[in-house]
């Protein structure tokens with residue numbers, strides 16, 4: 001049926017219906033893989049354009065590396081791959097013949113890129129080296145797939161840099177983290193929390209991981225939005241990426257790597273959608289405005305169409321993405337419904353009244369506000385779209401903050417967790433304390449545990465999402481909420497995707 005048959009509160013069913021009825025996704029017969037239709041792919045293209053403009057200011061150069069990795073190469077950095085090798089997909093045949101050695105399909109490209117980095121970096125004058133690539137990635141996840149959020153093939157960018165000093169590398173990590181915050185806030189109107197991953201949640205191959213985390217308001221689950229890692233010299237020692245510094249000393253390069261994926265689109269859908277379907281932030285909408293003529297017996301159809309075409313041309317001159325839906329085989333009501341489902345930020349209706357008074361009827365998708373504007377005021381629409389973006393962002397910030405609570409002890413912590421909130425607590429930073437919280441919160445959780453491939457997934461357990469960059473200082477004597485030992489940092493806990 002055309003309509004979405006559930007409310008957003010029936011969240012997972014709602015999400016599945018919205019992504020199809022907004023024509024973002026089509027299903028595909030390989031589990032965990034989905035077709036990205038034009039309406040959805042356009043969003044990824046806007047993210048690429050915006051992020052490329054940002055990293056260009058950092059002199060990052062786009063490039064392309066092969067997608068196949070020999071086992072020898074992949075296992076070069078054992079530790080980094082060890083925990084993940086179950087997810088690596090392999091090519092073992094071509095035609096009827098076997099490959100004499102299987103090739104991994106890239107799950108990430110450190111082991112593909114860094115042997116080349118070692119060739120390119122000899123002197124400190126070859127640094128900093130900064131490359132990025134936009135590719136697909138394959139990870140044979142066995143957790144239940146969700147389009148955009150968790151898929152076996154996804155699109156991402158991965159940036160990799162090499163520097164002559166630790167300071168420069170660390171500065172790079174945080175510059176990129178700020179760019180990720182901008183992609184989410186300025187483009188997708190999705191608020192994020194910048195933070196640092198705990199030792200047990202960080203990328204094992206690196207020194208430390210910074211992250212932008214968001215919280216899906218409907219279920220209070222944390223969602224990792226993008227990560228920016230300081231790799232230290234771990235990979236440069238492994239791959240011999242060294243250089244002669246200005247004192248003629250051999251030194252290992254200091255590296256970073258950072259990634260943002262199509263999961264960001266899933267976060268945007270979840271934050272902004274409503275019972276009528278998708279609600280697109282204007283900056284990533286394939287159509288920002290749809291014009292719908294309302295044919296009427298007292299109105300000459302040809303004149304009406306000319307008026308609509310004229311308005312369309314004015315909007316194109318204002319650099320807006322506009323679509324005139326003058327199909328005669330669908331009713332206005334049907335069109336209203338369809339373009340609302342697809343999340344078009346503004347609909348302009350032009351019927352007999354508007355025609356006579358030289359105006360248009362504006363219907364805003366985000367808040368359903370309706371009003372008339374004169375044709376000579378059409379230039380207001382650029383500002384109106386900006387105001388819509390800002391209003392969507394402000395609303396999302398309020399909803400995110402409503403899902404963050406504080407707790408000073410275990411009882412308060414579990415009350416909040418079972419109300420599907422994330423919880424900010426003082427913490428001792430001890431890994432065993434973190435593991436105990438994970439285990440106990442799973443046991444005491446009201447959420448049912450899911451069973452996948454015979455493995456119980458503690459869906460109910462809380463994990464650390466990040467240690468927020470912005471946090472109060474902790475003083476001597478302030479205790480860890482769980483173990484009572486001296487606290488060191490505030491950490492945000494939650495169930496997560």
Ligand SMILES: O=C(C[C@H]1NCCC[C@H]1O)Cn1cnc2c(c1=O)CCCC2
Pocket residue numbers: 080081084085087088107108109110139157158159203227229257258259
């Ligand atoms: O991919 C990264 C680190 C890094 N890769 C480049 C982009 C930034 C950042 O994600 C971590 N990681 C996650 N998942 C996997 C791997 C892995 O290294 C390797 C094996 C398959 C699964």
Ligand SMILES: [Mg+2]
Pocket residue numbers: 139
């Ligand atoms: Mg993973």
